[in-house]
Amino acid sequence: AQKITQTQPGMFVQEKEAVTLDCTYDTSDQSYGLFWYKQPSSGEMIFLIYQGSYDEQNATEGRYSLNFQKARKSANLVISASQLGDSAMYFCAMRELWMDSSYKLIFGSGTRLLVRP
Amino acid sequence: NAGVTQTPKFQVLKTGQSMTLQCAQDMNHNSMYWYRQDPGMGLRLIYYSASEGTTDKGEVPNGYNVSRLNKREFSLRLESAAPSQTSVYFCASSGQSLAKNIQYFGAGTRLSVL
Numbered sequence: 649a650q651k652i653t654q655t656q657p658g659m660f661v662q663e664k665e666a667v668t669l670d671c672t673y674d675t676s677d678q679s680y681g682l683f684w685y686k687q688p689s690s691g692e693m694i695f696l697i698y699q700g701s702y703d704e705q706n707a708t709e710g711r712y713s714l715n716f717q718k719a720r721k722s723a724n725l726v727i728s729a730s731q732l733g734d735s736a737m738y739f740c741a742m743r744e745l746w747m748d749s750s751y752k753l754i755f756g757s758g759t760r761l762l763v764r765p
Numbered sequence: 766n767a768g769v770t771q772t773p774k775f776q777v778l779k780t781g782q783s784m785t786l787q788c789a790q791d792m793n794h795n796s797m798y799w800y801r802q803d804p805g806m807g808l809r810l811i812y813y814s815a816s817e818g819t820t821d822k823g824e825v826p827n828g829y830n831v832s833r834l835n836k837r838e839f840s841l842r843l844e845s846a847a848p849s850q851t852s853v854y855f856c857a858s859s860g861q862s863l864a865k866n867i868q869y870f871g872a873g874t875r876l877s878v879l
Binding site for chain 1: 798806807808810813823824853859867868869871873875
């Protein structure tokens, strides 16, 4: 079975600095997708970034980048120039084929990031 | 740009009561999902609908039923609520690109069962 592991329950970062949130995954599939979602205190789940297993370059979306190391099965999220509004819970997720007909996401347990002014 | 809309945002039920959580999306997505999130955990799939007219069980379907009313709407029903169903419920939808399957989420419904 596929699994997502986030080993950092909580992290602090100083405003304007960069921070890396760790995510490792376990799958026997050759084709898979990895996602990061942000959940602020208001509770909604916000899609941040996607990396496909066959993508040759690391994904980037504005201040977010995904450090994808396929051999190590890691997909770390890097947030550059942290802002106070980045304080939130961050979830790593992986696409999993479900019942041969669709996909579902399996989620890690999350990392709570607090940005200090 | 509403995206995925869930109602209600909050609900308190007594054990044994029933209720329906509503979800609607305006992105013309085929697939819709219901997840639950328990404290300290990621989301777990309850039910999903790959397309209009079809629904299938996810990881934790017991105690729930769903209806895909049309392409836009996907409701989740608790027939007889139990305290173990206290959770935050999220509806999500995704479009044609199954290879990516980026799911977009609603704001969630916080349900307490007393």
